[in-house]
Amino acid sequence: MFAPLKEYISQKATLTDADYAKIEAVCIYKKLRKRQYLLQEGDVWRYNAFIAKGLTRFYSVDESGRENIVSFARENWWTGDRASLLTGEPSKNNIDAVEDTELVMIANTNFEKLCKEIPAFNDMVNAIINKSFITSQSRIQAAIAFTAEQKYLDFIEKYPDLSVRVPQAMIASYLGITPETLSRVRKETVKKH
Incomplete structure (x- = not known):
């Protein structure tokens, strides 16, 4: 199961076989069934x-029991609760599998050690964090300024594969709209195009 991570890294950084061996040595492999938690x-x-x-x-559940989806993660993406990871505090979020999922996990202590020992790996990690920050800013801007239709069109433009893999109710939660509003927006979008 290391092969997908190795392929991913090779597209973003130049590492030696010894570097890959160090990384593989600390990998933990986990399989999740659909709806199984990775983090509670x-x-x-x-x-x-x-x-x-x-x-x-990646989502939270409010007092009324409503799920509020913050993000999705698919093949070749990273997932986790960065706030809990960095602070050591209990997570306020959940991560579960939308589909059967296979993960390559590295304990943070080992991950930090890899970043110190392999400069090219560290550079890659920093680039990923920066890209993630930009994506988060873009998502916040959309949540604040976009209409329901603009949010939906932005989602399907940025993530066309997710729009067919994720149930509509989850897409609505991610967009911060009701499933009924999403249904109406989708019908209107089809009429326009």
């Missing part, structure tokens, strides 16, 4: 998790 609210997150296969969602 109240637990402390201690890993960096790469999705080798499948799809997860």
Whole structure:
């Protein structure tokens, strides 16, 4: 199961066989069935998790029991609760599998050691964090300024593969709209195009 992570890294950084051996030596492999938790609210997150296969969602549940999806992660993406990882505090979020999922996980202590020992790996990690920050800013801007239709069109433009893999109710939650509003927006979008 290391092969997908190795392929991913090779596209972003130049590492030696010895570097890959160091990384592989600390990898933990995990399989999740659909709807199985990777992280539950109240637990402390201690890993960096790469999705080798499948799809997860990162979400919280409010007082009324409504799920609020913050993000999805699919093949060749990373997932986890960065706030819990960095602070050591219990997570306020959940991560579960939308589809059967296979992950390559590295405990954060080992991950930090790899970053110190392999400069090219560290550079790659920093580039990923920067890209993630930009994506988060873009998502916040869309949530604040876009209409329901603009949010949906932005989602399907940025993530065409997710729009067919993720149930509509989850897409609505991610967009911050009701499933009924999403249904109406989708019908209107079809009429216009």
